[in-house]
C-alpha cells in the first residue's frame with residue numbers, strides 16, 4: 466500500500482475523477498477545464514496541474530512592513546493539516562492521467578512534500594516514465610531525498626528567513642501555543658547543508674533550481690546575503706528569486722514595490738504571485 470497524505474485540495478484543479486468520469490462541479494478556478502497556471506517562480510504562467518501534500522515540518526508566521534502578521538498561505542497543509550485526504554499512489558496517478566489534457570507540467574507541493582519522499586518517489590517515477598511529464602517540487606529546503614530528486618526537473622526551494630519565526634507575540638495573536646514545529650521552526654528553517662546538497666545535485670545532473678526567498682522586510686536582503694548565500698557554494702545569481710510576502714492582493718500591495726526594488730538593486734529576479742492576481746486568495750486554484 467502506497468498511501469500519500471494530501472491536503473484537501475488533493476490533485477487540482479480537476480474535472481474528472483480517478484475513473485475518468487466527469488465531476489459534478491467545475492474547479493475553484495471557475496473554468497471548465499482542468500489545470501491552472503503556475504503562479505510563482507521561473508515557470509510563472511506555465512499551465513500546470515498541482516498535487517498538494519499535507520504536513521509540514523515548519524510553521525511560518527511573518528511580519529508585514531506595517532507590523533501586522535500573516536502566516537503560511539496554505540495553513541490547511543501545515544498548521545491545520547489534520548483534515549487531509551489519504552490516497553493510494555495508483556489513484557493519484559489515475560487522477561493526473563485523466564486530467565492532464567494538453568498540459569505537460571505537474572507541480573508537487575505542500576506543506577513539505579519531501580516529508581513523504583518514500584511514497585512520493587514511486588508516484589514521481591511513474592509520472593515521468595509513463596506520462597513523460599515535467600515535474601517541479603516546491604520545498605522549504607530542509608530535507609533532501611535522493612529517491613524523489615532523481616525524478617524532478619525543477620527544484621523550487623523556498624528557504625525561510627528569520628521573519629518567518631513564530632514569536633510569542635505572533636502565537637498570541639493567532640491563539641496558538643508552543644508545540645511541535647512551532648517550537649523548533651526557528652532552529653530548523655535554515656539548513657545550509659541540505660541547501661548545498663540540492664545545489665550540488667542540480668549542478669551535477671543538469672536539473673533546474675531556484676532559491677525563492679519570501680521577502681517582507683526592507684532589510685531581508687542582508688540576511689539573504691549573509692546568512693544564506695555567503696555560506697553556499699556554486700550557486701548561480703540567475704537562480705536567486707525574491708517573492709513578495711502576502712497571501713491577499715491587499716497584503717501584496719504592502720510588499721511588492723519594496724521587493725521589486727530589492728531585486729533590481731541586487732541583480733536578483735522578482736517572482737510574482739500571478740495566481741493571486743488571477744484568482745485571489747482561494748484554495749484549489
Ligand code: SF4
Pocket residue numbers: 521522523524525537538539542543544575576577605
Ligand atoms: S514551509 Fe511552506 S508550507 Fe510549511 S509553514 Fe512555511 S509556508 Fe507553510
